[in-house]
Amino acid sequence: MELKLETVTKGIEPVSQEWRMKARDYLKNLAIPQGSLGELLNLAEQLAAIKETLKPSVKKKIVVTMAGDHGVVEEGVSAFPQEVTPQMVANFVAGGAAINVLSEVAGTRVIVVDMGVAADLSELVEKGDILSYKVDYGTKNMTQGPAMTREQAKKALEAGIEIAGKLVEEGVELLGTGDMGIGNTTPSSAILAAMTGCSVREATGRGTGLDDVALENKVRVIQKALEVNQPDPNDAMDVLAKVGGFEIGGIAGLILGAAYHKVPVVVDGFISTAGALIARGLAPNSVDYMIASHKSVEAGHKYMWKELGLRPLLDLNFRLGEGTGAAVAMNIVESAAQVISKMLTFEDAGVSRNV
């Protein structure tokens, strides 16, 4: 059954406070000094609250890497040429990219989705190597007008929702987000600046490795895009359409779909977290289902996490995307699930309590 965007955004419930409290009480009885597993205990509470059980399972995992291109690359905002987007999609399929090898360690599958790559990927789609929810061959240059139409934005969001629904139906217990798209830190910074109190300068970083001159140019490009389009911060769909990207819309939709189906979703880096801001704008309760994977080197990322009120699990100086941070964080999420599901209590283990 095809889910409409509005059905999903209105249908996302806050997680169960009752189960969160049950989990908190239960975790106090584990045979460890109170609170001594820190963030794992917070995560275990969140998983219990999402899945409404004291034995949450996250063994069946998947990272969904959404790919798309950006018309704004015409403005010289990336150190890499646009052809790298389809080249990297091919690398994901070949299994030679960072997300592939990190997913192996994390015990997670990866699927790649063409949300709007500016190249014909139909051969890969036909072979079943990637999914296609292609909205268009790249967005338009957002310094000249909206990156996409409102209809396209909705289509991107509903693609993510549909993918999440299918994966949940297949039994996936933990979702992760990922992105590929040359130039996509530019719309992500624009979303951050448009939706929060962050200035364009604070929101803008070096992406794949800009020098000082190119960084100044990128700031000007984003400022121009915001001036030309005047996105409405209270209308996340408007922000996505005017200064977003197809893969960012897909990621936002995936998060919304996960939340609707009560499945936790590990949010990757800067681009994915821009998607999370859009998802939060459309359905504030969706934040309850998000797990912050890592703090990126990309300058604006910390402001995004702050805005969402989430503490990233890792700080390993990543700035790659693809879902790499989500994949590495998934082991920590699984660790938290194991702690609440399998550890013995003081009573069961026959261990004396503190005096």
Added chain:
Amino acid sequence: MELKLETVTKGIEPVSQEWRMKARDYLKNLAIPQGSLGELLNLAEQLAAIKETLKPSVKKKIVVTMAGDHGVVEEGVSAFPQEVTPQMVANFVAGGAAINVLSEVAGTRVIVVDMGVAADLSELVEKGDILSYKVDYGTKNMTQGPAMTREQAKKALEAGIEIAGKLVEEGVELLGTGDMGIGNTTPSSAILAAMTGCSVREATGRGTGLDDVALENKVRVIQKALEVNQPDPNDAMDVLAKVGGFEIGGIAGLILGAAYHKVPVVVDGFISTAGALIARGLAPNSVDYMIASHKSVEAGHKYMWKELGLRPLLDLNFRLGEGTGAAVAMNIVESAAQVISKMLTFEDAGVSRNV
């Protein structure tokens, strides 16, 4: 062949700078923006330098959890009674402790070693559930004189060396340290204060959960132990004997053994890092083989990492020990090994470079 302590400390070589540079050059060709996998790339370099290959493997892992008791608990330095040490050893054997469930996620084995528990564990030893290198039934109260004799300190160190040697012979590619011992943050803080510029107050934390009054008492106890014993900061064996512990000696020995055999060793929390300080004191090159797992909540831990010049991989507010931080960090170490061993280069993946 039994290895003598001096053979090992003199035999530990610095890691290969040639292989480190080879790895650095190689990693620059991976199809990612330069440096965008942050700490994973540094780790990958270290693994390549230790193992002298561009395809380091760390699949065969083990966490060695060393248990011991401390005479200084008479002074009221712990929130838990001493009987918890053997009770937790039994919990490790039953598989219900944090280290057990976290090791499962990390794909690592755990072995438990009785280095000096103040209880008869011979039944567990006979059943093959734990190893015994018991030096004595707990250390002496270090506020009254040395915690152990110099001979006992040597015995503890050589036990760790022997264990490392046997595990390496069995094919273990990555070692992790762990500890269990009620009261053992007290000797660990004493070691930190004795060997570095850290004051006793900076070095002393709340352990398993002391209140303010008990914390003040703990500071006084450590000050007294240092005054009574006057450990020589330039003689790590003297520090270990006077204000250390049997499990801390075992951990130091394990690290030395790992370094001697050119195997990386993931150092766990506050107690393990006290062992690392002893190891560094005996053989400065051993630091090259250490991987810092996490930053503990325990107050003095950050000073230990600073002293060793190591950046911890994780900051998850753990303060448990057992090897839990090492286990969770092992996935990150394995991720680094995969990155250098399996990712494709720009050339092999057919991806364009930045302009």
